[in-house]
Amino acid sequence: MTPRLPSTLAGVLVAAALTVAVVGSALAYFTSAGLGVAEAKVSKLTTPAITAATPAAGGTVSLTWSAATAPGAEVVKYYVTRDGGDPAGTCAVPAVPATAISCKDEGLEIGTHSYTVTAVWRSWSATSSTSSAKITIGPATHFTIAAATLTPAVSVADNLTITAKDANESTVTSYTGSHTLVFSGASSSPSGSAPTVSNNVSSGTPIAFGSNTALTFANGVASVSSTKNGVLKIYRSGPASIVATEGALTTTPPLELNVAPGTATKYTLAVQTPTPTVGAPNDLTIAAQDAYGNTATGYTGSHSIVFSGPAASPSPSSKAATVSDSAGNDVPIGTATPIVFTAGVATASGEDNGELVVYKSGATTIKATEGSITHTAVALTLAAGSADKLILTPATTTPVAAASNNLTLTARDAYENTATSYAGSKSIVFSGAEASPSGAAATVTNSAGTATNFGAATVLTFTAGATATRVLKLNKTGAANVAATDGTISTTAPVAFTVSTGAAARWALTSLAVSAGSIGSPCLFTCPVTALGNGGTVSANVSVTDSVGNTVSALGSGHTAKVTANGGTVTGGASLEIPATGPAVSTTSFTYTAPASGSFTNTITAAVLAGTAYTSATATASK
Numbered sequence: 101m102t103p104r105l106p107s108t109l110a111g112v113l114v115a116a117a118l119t120v121a122v123v124g125s126a127l128a129y130f131t132s133a134g135l136g137v138a139e140a141k142v143s144k145l146t147t148p149a150i151t152a153a154t155p156a157a158g159g160t161v162s163l164t165w166s167a168a169t170a171p172g173a174e175v176v177k178y179y180v181t182r183d184g185g186d187p188a189g190t191c192a193v194p195a196v197p198a199t200a201i202s203c204k205d206e207g208l209e210i211g212t213h214s215y216t217v218t219a220v221w222r223s224w225s226a227t228s229s230t231s232s233a234k235i236t237i238g239p240a241t242h243f244t245i246a247a248a249t250l251t252p253a254v255s256v257a258d259n260l261t262i263t264a265k266d267a268n269e270s271t272v273t274s275y276t277g278s279h280t281l282v283f284s285g286a287s288s289s290p291s292g293s294a295p296t297v298s299n300n301v302s303s304g305t306p307i308a309f310g311s312n313t314a315l316t317f318a319n320g321v322a323s324v325s326s327t328k329n330g331v332l333k334i335y336r337s338g339p340a341s342i343v344a345t346e347g348a349l350t351t352t353p354p355l356e357l358n359v360a361p362g363t364a365t366k367y368t369l370a371v372q373t374p375t376p377t378v379g380a381p382n383d384l385t386i387a388a389q390d391a392y393g394n395t396a397t398g399y400t401g402s403h404s405i406v407f408s409g410p411a412a413s414p415s416p417s418s419k420a421a422t423v424s425d426s427a428g429n430d431v432p433i434g435t436a437t438p439i440v441f442t443a444g445v446a447t448a449s450g451e452d453n454g455e456l457v458v459y460k461s462g463a464t465t466i467k468a469t470e471g472s473i474t475h476t477a478v479a480l481t482l483a484a485g486s487a488d489k490l491i492l493t494p495a496t497t498t499p500v501a502a503a504s505n506n507l508t509l510t511a512r513d514a515y516e517n518t519a520t521s522y523a524g525s526k527s528i529v530f531s532g533a534e535a536s537p538s539g540a541a542a543t544v545t546n547s548a549g550t551a552t553n554f555g556a557a558t559v560l561t562f563t564a565g566a567t568a569t570r571v572l573k574l575n576k577t578g579a580a581n582v583a584a585t586d587g588t589i590s591t592t593a594p595v596a597f598t599v600s601t602g603a604a605a606r607w608a609l610t611s612l613a614v615s616a617g618s619i620g621s622p623c624l625f626t627c628p629v630t631a632l633g634n635g636g637t638v639s640a641n642v643s644v645t646d647s648v649g650n651t652v653s654a655l656g657s658g659h660t661a662k663v664t665a666n667g668g669t670v671t672g673g674a675s676l677e678i679p680a681t682g683p684a685v686s687t688t689s690f691t692y693t694a695p696a697s698g699s700f701t702n703t704i705t706a707a708v709l710a711g712t713a714y715t716s717a718t719a720t721a722s723k
Contacts, residue, residue: 159209179218189207210237244351245355252360254289254334261321281315296309339356342357362390369466371466374481378460379514385445423437425453440453464482487565499574509562539621576648577601582597603646604655613638629720637694639690658710660710661709662676667702668721671691
């Protein structure tokens with residue numbers, strides 16, 4: 101049995117063991133009974149040594165160092181300082197040491213940088229001597245862009261070369277692999293085609309500006325391979341400043357391009373006004389454009405343009421629309437017209453090189469073509485001119501006497517367009533048709549529907565140049581030439597009518613003669629005879645007429661009249677036969693003789709004896 105040490109000695113031994121552990125490499129162990137056997141080794145935390153500080157392009161330094169040892173083979177941790185401060189990348193910092201014995205510092209500026217490595221074990225630390233690394237190519241600070249051509253044509257491929265550069269314009273060869281760039285600095289074409297750069301996929305997908313575009317860099321440079329990895333296409337002509345951006349990296353300075361337009365494929369037209377008045381000049385501007393809507397500046401000189409769209413004015417004017425050529429000649433629509441272009445644009449100058457005149461009112465379009473060059477039509481709405489004339493349009497020009505004949509009045513301008521500004525209440529005077537034998541004048545109903553005689557003012561309401569349909573009645577058989585005027589404008593030519601006789605309706609007294617006195621007018625259906633005197637005579641034939649006194653014809657056989665009086669005497673009136681053919685006028689006449697003395701007022705009546713019972717006719721004879 102091992103003798104137990106006195107408690108005082110045991111305490112001394114424990115204290116001695118702890119002291120060795122603190123000041124040197126001491127290993128000690130004790131029994132559970134407090135008895136110990138100790139082997140003393142004096143040790144310390146060794147100092148690490150930097151074995152490599154290797155700089156690389158892009159502002160990185162790779163560090164390695166020897167491992168430090170600690171008493172008891174416990175784990176040692178390390179941290180790195182650069183230029184007296186914290187490093188970056190994978191290198192540990194004092195606040196968070198790590199067990200690794202290598203790291204990579206990143207984001208270094210160009211110049212020489214100093215490093216130390218410090219080993220840490222418990223509260224102990226040991227710092228290496230300083231090692232230096234010189235950075236000659238810093239991190240990428242910007243891109244530069246070069247192009248196969250600085251003057252590409254729209255839609256034509258232009259190969260880009262994009263280089264990652266440091267602050268000293270050195271190529272950052274460590275900038276490699278796939279990077280996501282966003283391009284800007286070029287606009288979409290007028291037709292909406294966005295500029296694109298092909299990405300790094302196998303066939304090179306065109307990616308629109310403003311979207312993420314993956315490009316592959318090798319040794320700091322992204323260059324085109326076949327149709328991928330940087331093929332630029334721009335569709336808008338003119339200047340463009342191309343910039344590529346990835347995060348904080350951008351392009352300085354931008355790539356300045358001047359994009360040329362393509363060849364002319366279509367025309368676009370602009371007009372001085374889309375709402376001209378008929379007959380008024382309207383200057384055209386014609387732009388030749390490429391397939392993407394850019395002005396084709398190479399389209400110059402004289403070109404034979406064929407214009408189309410506007411129709412001729414209404415008949416009888418039938419005046420075709422015209423466009424002036426470069427010499428100032430007015431060329432009808434549809435005929436080749438020499439037009440001079442400058443840098444893709446033709447502009448009217450005075451009366452030359454594109455002055456449009458249209459004579460038909462209403463909506464229309466104007467187009468321009470030359471060969472295979474297409475066009476974009478321009479919509480026009482032509483306003484009619486001021487009222488120049490009145491136009492009468494009857495339902496028929498061969499009406500029956502006294503029959504209703506619908507009549508439309510229209511105010512037209514000088515080119516036969518309806519003069520829509522001619523509106524409101526107008527006083528129209530009609531002329532050119534005589535009264536019938538019975539005295540029935542020709543009439544037109546006014547806006548209130550009242551029949552108004554020719555020669556009197558007929559109040560009509562016009563709406564946008566045309567009245568509602570009115571009712572015309574012509575009462576005299578034969579020709580009538582109807583005209584109208586408001587005192588300022590008139591019909592330019594009367595409307596010729598041929599009026600036919602109406603159906604047989606009345607007996608009439610024709611060729612009436614008296615021996616003395618006067619015959620009132622009209623004298624047909626009712627005839628006043630005054631101051632005839634005693635023994636005076638009235639003689640007349642009997643006829644059959646229509647309702648307004650026009651003598652009918654070919655009445656057929658079996659029509660006979662008789663004439664009677666309620667005073668005086670009638671001779672030859674017992675039976676007056678109407679011919680079967682020709683005018684329906686009796687071949688013989690009757691004679692009325694007034695009383696020989698005294699005052700009288702006698703009524704002479706012609707009525708049916710045989711045949712159709714037409715309305716009778718009368719004459720009143722008085723002393």
